[in-house]
Every structure is written in C-alpha cells, then in structure tokens.
Ligand SMILES: Nc1ncnc2c1ncn2[C@@H]1O[C@H](COP(=O)(O)OP(=O)(O)OP(=O)(O)O)[C@@H](O)[C@H]1O
C-alpha cells in the first residue's frame with residue numbers, strides 16, 4: 001500500500017492517494033485510473049467499516065499481536081501455544097491468523113481440512129475447544145500447500161472482513177498471528193484495531209541463548225499444545241513466563257476453573 005492512512009483499491013494506479021483522501025481522484029497519480037471518477041465524487045470521511053469493527057470488537061477484552069521483523073522465527077508457534085495455554089487456563093480465546101500468504105495456524109492447531117461456517121451472526125471460527133476459536137484464510141483455501149499471491153489491497157480487504165464479519169462472541173483474548181515484516185498486513189491490522197484498543201504486541205526473536213526445542217517443533221507439527229504431558233521441557237517454562245508477565249501487565253487474573261499442566 002502506497003498510502004499509510006487511506007485505503008487503496010486493488011486496481012488503483014501506483015501512488016494512489018487513497019479513496020478517503022481529499023485529493024482522491026484529483027491527484028496526478030489518478031490520471032487514467034479506472035476509479036478516478038468514482039473517487040473524485042465519492043463522499044469523504046471516516047471509514048464506516050471501522051465503526052462495524054469497533055462494534056464487533058466490543059466483546060473482546062484484550063487484543064495481542066504476535067509480530068517479528070524476520071520470517072520463520074516462531075511467531076505462529078508462539079501464537080498457537082499461547083492460545084492453547086490461555087485456553088487451558090480457562091480463558092475464552094480467539095486466534096486470528098492474518099498471514100494471508102502462508103497461513104500455518106490451521107496445521108499448528110490440528111485443524112487442517114476444517115471449513116468456516118456462516119451463521120446469521122457472521123463467520124463462525126473453527127473451534128479446537130469450546131473456549132478456543134480459530135480463524136485463518138487457510139480454512140478457505142482448496143489446496144493448503146498452494147501459495148496465495150495477493151496484492152496489498154486485497155490482503156487488507158480480507159483482514160478487514162475477518163475483523164468485521166467473524167462472530168467471536170465474548171473473548172478474554174484475541175491473539176493475532178501476523179506474517180513476517182512490517183508491511184500491508186501490519187499497517188492494516190493496527191489501523192483497523194486502533195480505535196478498539198490494542199493491548200500490546202509480542203515480538204518474537206531468536207536469541208542465541210535459548211536452545212532450539214525439537215519437542216516444541218513436534219508439538220507444532222502435530223497441532224497440539226506444548227504443555228501436554230509437560231513434554232516440552234525448554235519451551236513450556238519459557239512460554240509460561242511470557243504468559244504470567246502478560247497477565248500481570250494486563251492485570252488479568254486467572255479464571256476460577258484451572259487445568260493442570262498450564
Ligand atoms: N523454539 C523453537 N525451537 C525450535 N524450533 C522452533 C521453535 N519455534 C519454532 N520452531 C520451528 O521453526 C519453524 C518456523 O516456526 P513458525 O512457523 O512458528 O515461524 P513464523 O515466525 O510463524 O514463520 P513465518 O514468518 O513464515 O510466519 C517451524 O518448523 C517451527 O516448528
């Protein structure tokens with residue numbers, strides 16, 4: 001996306017000022033654009049979809065983004081295990097995968113091949129447990145192994161739709177697994193969620209001091225929690241520390257019902 005503040009149509013010219021900009025349809029970059037007339041005459045103002053997102057997110061207490069500058073450092077693994085763990089502690093958890101081009105969350109949650117259903121309330125997440133719902137573009141792809149190649153505006157469109165149309169119900173936590181880098185998806189998710197309040201971000205890095213944990217890889221590959229049977233002796237305590245810090249910073253206490261092992 002050229003413009004950090006405004007939405008840009010998928011078929012827009014390069015350097016499009018954005019549909020909501022005062023110069024929409026009027027700037028030099030608009031010359032010859034198929035949207036020029038529509039943009040020049042359309043009413044400007046705040047995006048009405050943002051109001052819908054605010055309404056939708058009113059039932060979500062905390063929103064946590066999981067980010068990293070580099071790819072393949074373990075964001076999806078952390079997102080998946082954080083969600084498993086918070087759910088095992090009794091919280092209502094939603095996990096939103098906005099890695100449009102490489103969604104790995106369905107596999108890591110053991111949900112490959114599942115499909116999203118629609119109800120009159122919106123798109124229903126796919127549930128691992130009654131208190132752990134997952135939404136990912138991976139559920140919409142006919143062939144999970146095929147790459148998705150989408151331009152920025154189309155990616156922004158699906159992220160907006162995830163925020164607008166998914167019926168999460170009451171959630172204690174919405175964990176958002178982001179793609180690597182600082183690009184369209186990151187700008188969009190922050191723009192769309194800004195007015196609803198984002199509690200913070202977990203930045204995943206790979207410090208040399210932390211040994212790689214093959215047991216964690218196995219848990220992720222098999223779509224299960226790394227806390228199961230306390231098998232991941234390196235990762236489980238590290239994740240537990242992160243979760244304790246998160247809960248204490250957000251001043252959230254554990255629900256009454258607790259399960260062992262988390
Ligand atoms: N602590 C760890 N120790 C060893 N391997 C790990 C660890 N965390 C993640 N991995 C492995 O690294 C690989 C990449 O992990 P993952 O998919 O979570 O990264 P990512 O940051 O989400 O990647 P992408 O940027 O492509 O979205 C996976 O095979 C995963 O099992």
Ligand SMILES: [Mg+2]
Pocket residue numbers: 075076077099104177178179
């Ligand atoms: Mg990932």
